[in-house]
Amino acid sequence: MQRAIELGRQARYWSAPNPPVGCVLVRDDQELGAGFTQPAGQAHAEVMALNAAGDATGATGYVTLEPCSHQGQTGPCVSALIDAGAARVVVAVEDPNPQVAGRGIAALRAAGIDVELGEGADQVEADLAGFLLRMRRGYGRITLKIAMSLDGRTAMASGESQWITGEDARADVQRLRAGSDLMVTGVGTVLADDCRLTLRADELPLDGDAKDRALAHPPARMVLDSKGRTPAGAQILEGGQATVVTAANVALGETVHTVELDADAEGRVDIGAWVQYLGEQAFNDIMVEAGPTLSGALLRGGWVDRLIIYQAPKLLGDDARAMAAMKFSALAEAPEFEINEVTRIGADLRIIAAPRG
């Protein structure tokens, strides 16, 4: 299973919206074949492993996610495993996709195959978090990434913010972007930084095949821009790939992919409507890199599943901008987080936290 988990991780930069699954086929302690999920619409992990194995009669299959039972863009993996003569299948996590949801395991058992569930489940729950959340609640994982100073500031009063953190932290962000399906920012950041939210081949700290897979499947990009203020010449619009989400009928030009969603009481894009749209678009991992307005709206509304903070050993002073527009009058109102990981990245710290409770 550990090897299947490692294989699944090799699919993480390119399988979306399909989850990155790994599979190993074993007989008499010999590996017969192994594989991981190919890009959407192509072979699943089990099919890759079966193709590599040739004959799998009497084999045990280790799979990180319950094999699919449905005819999707590819044929059901359970049929492939049954036809190949597998004797036993060890599954880490049940697939919450309503088209599968236990039916894969039931079909294997009905065909006389022994099925074990749960080995490696904790690791796979973490690796497939975005996909599993989307299937269980309707939209994927929302990660908010912030680069800040030791005193919690994210830009000077002038808006200057390039760069607070060092080169290593920025390279780490490139890797996080590669593992996301969608990058999101607010129009304020587009106006202040003219950000692109792209992957940069020369800055991406991956090698060989992993780098090729990441660059072949870069994340989609999106600007939340309620009133349609994104300038026609903004770098993020170059190439016509980015989506601009507005809360009003605004014309941004024929080449700009614009989506109009419901407005909230303040005339801003309603976050609930936006999140529903993200679910419809099947994004598993959504990463937000934004200024205090959008970051504040997401944090205040409790929409952030994961906070990734890069903290640089600098002090920007109290004229500098806070990470999120929020006001509380008592300590009891302050949102609380649990820190899951602290890592040194070059001269900076990376803190990964999740809302408490």
Ligand code: AOF
């Ligand atoms: C598997 N093995 O490696 C993966 C699975 O549209 P399709 O046919 O590609 O099916 C996509 C669904 O299949 C996806 O939503 C998820 O439920 C499952 N992913 N299943 O047996 C795999 N990646």
Ligand code: ZN
């Ligand atoms: Zn499948």
